[in-house]
Amino acid sequence: MTRLRAIKPSLNGLVKRPFFTIASVFLMLRCTMTTLPLNALRAFEAVARLGSFRAAAEALFVTQSAVSHQIRNVEDWLGKPLFEREGNRTRLLPHGADLARSLAGSLAEIEAACNRARNISQALVIAAIPSVAMCWLIPRLSRFRTSHPEIEIRIVYAMHGREVNFHDVHLAFVFSKEPPTIGAHFFLGGQSMPVCSPSALARLGRKPETVADFLTLRLLHDGTQTGWTNWLSLLDNVASDPTLAPTYEGTTFEDFNLLRAAALSGQGVALCPKAMIEDDLKSGGLVQVSPRLQDDGFNYYLLSSTTAAPIVTRQAQIFQEWAMSEREDLLKTS
Numbered sequence: 001m002t003r004l005r006a007i008k009p010s011l012n013g014l015v016k017r018p019f020f021t022i023a024s025v026f027l028m029l030r031c032t033m034t035t036l037p038l039n040a041l042r043a044f045e046a047v048a049r050l051g052s053f054r055a056a057a058e059a060l061f062v063t064q065s066a067v068s069h070q071i072r073n074v075e076d077w078l079g080k081p082l083f084e085r086e087g088n089r090t091r092l093l094p095h096g097a098d099l100a101r102s103l104a105g106s107l108a109e110i111e112a113a114c115n116r117a118r119n120i121s122q123a124l125v126i127a128a129i130p131s132v133a134m135c136w137l138i139p140r141l142s143r144f145r146t147s148h149p150e151i152e153i154r155i156v157y158a159m160h161g162r163e164v165n166f167h168d169v170h171l172a173f174v175f176s177k178e179p180p181t182i183g184a185h186f187f188l189g190g191q192s193m194p195v196c197s198p199s200a201l202a203r204l205g206r207k208p209e210t211v212a213d214f215l216t217l218r219l220l221h222d223g224t225q226t227g228w229t230n231w232l233s234l235l236d237n238v239a240s241d242p243t244l245a246p247t248y249e250g251t252t253f254e255d256f257n258l259l260r261a262a263a264l265s266g267q268g269v270a271l272c273p274k275a276m277i278e279d280d281l282k283s284g285g286l287v288q289v290s291p292r293l294q295d296d297g298f299n300y301y302l303l304s305s306t307t308a309a310p311i312v313t314r315q316a317q318i319f320q321e322w323a324m325s326e327r328e329d330l331l332k333t334s
Contacts (some may be wrong), residue, residue: 024040037073037074037077039070040071040074041072041074041103042060042068042103043056043070043071044071044074044082044103045100045103045104045107047067048092048097048100048103049100049165053067053090066149071083071169075289080294082095082096082099083096104307107167110186120265122152122312123152123153123154124152124154124170124171124312124315124316124319125169126153126154126155126170126171126172126173126319127156127171128157128173129158129160129165129173129174130257131175131257131260131276132175132276133155133157133173135260135276136188136276136278137155138155139279140326141153143326144319144322147322148318149319151315151319158172158173158174160174160175160305164303166303166305166307167307170304170308170312170316171298171302171304171305171316172305173302173303174222174300174301175300176298176299177297177298177299179299182302183304183306184195184303185301185303185320186298187299187301187324188275188300188327189274189275189295189299189300190273190295190296190297190298190299190300191273191274191293191295192227192272192274192293192294192296192310193271193272193274193288193292193294194208194269194270194271194288194289195269195271195272195277195281195286195287195288196263196269196270196286196287196289197263197285197286197287198261198263198287199265199266200217200218200266200267200268201217203217204216204217207290208289208290209236214228214235215248217269218250218251218269219248219249219250219268219269220259220267220268220270221253221270222252222253222259222271222272223252223253224252224253225247225248225249227271227294227296228248228250228271230294230296231271231292231294234292250268251267251268256273257287259272260276260280265332269289274293275300278333281287283331302320302323304320306315
């Protein structure tokens with residue numbers, strides 16, 4: 001009997017120990033499935049925002065395989081894929097895109113809250129395509145800083161044709177054919193006019209009237225010959241079909257600021273957006289050589305973030321009101 005009593009505690013231990021282990025595993029699995037995988041969600045948001053696993057890995061300072069592992073964790077946690085996979089290519093599924101948009105706003109709010117807790121002031125980040133930055137924004141920025149010295153400003157480039165990342169940007173000046181859908185406000189018209197320097201016009205001796213006159217001035221192209229092909233086709237009633245229209249040679253510039261600099265230095269005649277060269281026309285640096293404007297359907301828009309922290313949103317509203325006021329002053333004097 002004494003021997004049986006000695007054995008009983010050992011049997012109890014053997015019975016209890018497996019039960020305890022199974023319960024622990026169950027609780028761990030349950031906790032894993034109900035707790036948000038925050039690191040994995042952060043990796044997913046970076047992939048969706050930057051457009052590739054490689055770019056996300058570079059931004060997060062981890063390996064690409066680590067990002068892939070985190071994406072699998074999110075998909076396992078959700079119980080469904082977030083990407084449509086075709087070989088090495090991936091495309092966000094609709095519910096994945098919706099999750100990415102929500103995460104971008106939430107992560108921005110978390111970052112702003114942490115900055116407030118650390119008493120770190122957050123600058124108002126304004127992205128602008130190079131033409132707006134150089135020709136409109138920077139020449140007027142000192143007036144805004146004088147009126148609102150309490151608002152810290154950071155200016156970055158927005159690249160034409162690329163989507164603005166509103167995770168890092170609060171306002172953006174863009175040039176678009178269709179009005180952007182998110183927080184878009186019409187800013188300035190994008191109609192172009194032919195201009196050249198006074199010295200270039202003096203070499204011709206008169207304002208150009210024929211295609212030959214414009215070719216004598218030397219054509220300056222913005223990216224492609226399409227602008228001048230369309231403009232000159234109306235001048236001489238040349239067919240608008242690009243396969244039938246003549247080729248107009250000249251120096252091509254990939255950036256408007258380069259095109260403007262070439263025109264200002266007397267290298268030829270350029271089609272420039274009227275809104276971006278108003279100051280050059282007033283100062284006499286450029287001369288309008290024809291009253292006809294060309295409208296390709298592009299205009300300038302001011303976009304605002306819909307996910308910024310409240311204090312930054314208020315600063316963005318102040319800047320937007322100032323920019324619209326400056327625009328009205330420009331339109332009155334043009």
